[in-house]
Amino acid sequence: MLQRLIFFLPLYHIIDEAHALTPDGQNSFKQEAIDRLITLSDELRNDIAIILDGYSQPMKKILQANDWLSVVFLLILY
Numbered sequence: 001m002l003q004r005l006i007f008f009l010p011l012y013h014i015i016d017e018a019h020a021l022t023p024d025g026q027n028s029f030k031q032e033a034i035d036r037l038i039t040l041s042d043e044l045r046n047d048i049a050i051i052l053d054g055y056s057q058p059m060k061k062i063l064q065a066n067d068w069l070s071v072v073f074l075l076i077l078y
Contacts, residue, residue, distance in 0.1 A: 012049040019054030023065045034066055041072045 015021075015037075021030045041050055052059065052073070063070045070076075 011044065011047055012051065014051045014053065016053045018052035019058030019062065022058050022061045034062070034069065038066070038068050038072055045072075 021033055023031050023034070037050060041048065050073070052062075054062075063073075063076070
């Protein structure tokens, strides 16, 4: 199913080990990257698929750290 979805979308990004973006308060780059993902997904909402891949527990922390991530990512698989 995912392959069919990607085939029809003109633009997609796969971010492997996205759990590394869990905010830690020390590295502003992580928060900047998450903010950019949110902006990109909003600006191109009809033309882009963003796939975040990572370990389930750290990925849950990312979703909890930013309320908008759980809004802009429509499908979350564990």
